[in-house]
Amino acid sequence: MRVPLVKKSEVSPAQQELYDTFVERVGDNYSSFTTMTSDGALVGPWAVWMQAPATGLAIDQLLEAIGAMPGLEPTTVQSVILSVGAHFNAAYIMYAHSAVAAQVGVAERHAAALCAGECPADLDSQTKVAVGVAKKLLRGGPLPGPVFRHAVEELGRDGFDHLVYLVSQYCLVAMALNAYDIPEEYDWTAFRNEQS
Numbered sequence: 001m002r003v004p005l006v007k008k009s010e011v012s013p014a015q016q017e018l019y020d021t022f023v024e025r026v027g028d029n030y031s032s033f034t035t036m037t038s039d040g041a042l043v044g045p046w047a048v049w050m051q052a053p054a055t056g057l058a059i060d061q062l063l064e065a066i067g068a069m070p071g072l073e074p075t076t077v078q079s080v081i082l083s084v085g086a087h088f089n090a091a092y093i094m095y096a097h098s099a100v101a102a103q104v105g106v107a108e109r110h111a112a113a114l115c116a117g118e119c120p121a122d123l124d125s126q127t128k129v130a131v132g133v134a135k136k137l138l139r140g141g142p143l144p145g146p147v148f149r150h151a152v153e154e155l156g157r158d159g160f161d162h163l164v165y166l167v168s169q170y171c172l173v174a175m176a177l178n179a180y181d182i183p184e185e186y187d188w189t190a191f192r193n194e195q196s
Helices: 013-029 045-049 053-067 074-088 091-104 108-115 125-139 145-179 188-195
Strands: none
Touching: 013 045, 013 053, 045 053, 045 145, 053 145, 074 091, 074 108, 074 125, 074 145, 091 108, 091 145, 125 145
């Protein structure tokens, strides 16, 4: 792990708005995995974004806007996120979103397969198409016309647009996690002690 954790008592004036925003967001949405240490330091991607508060606030606004987009079922969203996490081998994404996926009804065997980089054959049609498009986008190059047309037919234009931005969002998250070597699970207390 290559980023210092900022406990609540160490939050600078420049970080305060971002810290408060993140604490509210993770408290409201992510209770099924570790997002904070006992002394109030944010972990995961939030720990990275705390280092650049102005950028972190802009990222938060982007993530909120993407999260509010219509068109995809929660199970599809989480399946796509796990696929992006697997593509980049972003451990914290797979750890965190396996927990969220279970909450919204993604079968454990599906989550495991998605984390292994696979696309289970028995996914529902929307999710199967969305994961397939995500995998194609992650390989690079233009999305082939037939794939685009089939995806829009299956997902609707709103769903397709949401998918594109969702994949982009988690590419951003994966880059932050991997650049700073944010692990799946960590003895965050021991890390805090090492930094003291």
